[in-house]
Amino acid sequence: KERLQSELSECKDEEKRRELQERLKEYDEESESLERLLEIMSELEKCKDEEKRRELEKKKRECDEVSKKQETEQS
Numbered sequence: 001k002e003r004l005q006s007e008l009s010e011c012k013d014e015e016k017r018r019e020l021q022e023r024l025k026e027y028d029e030e031s032e033s034l035e036r037l038l039e040i041m042s043e044l045e046k047c048k049d050e051e052k053r054r055e056l057e058k059k060k061r062e063c064d065e066v067s068k069k070q071e072t073e074q075s
Contacts, residue, residue: 001027030070037063
């Protein structure tokens with residue numbers, strides 16, 4: 001991420017700047033969904049209540065799907 005930010009600050013070409021900003025934005029979105037996934041997984045670990053557990057597992061699956069979708073879009 002730092003590398004992208006430094007490239008962006010050094011860049012004079014407007015087209016290249018837009019491309020770098022887009023990549024930075026994608027990077028931020030990806031790390032947000034990963035952080036969310038980690039939060040859900042840790043909640044899941046702590047959770048003893050079966051109903052809450054099922055709810056969290058459902059959210060985790062949704063997050064996994066979003067992450068997979070993002071990976072697919074990037075490749």
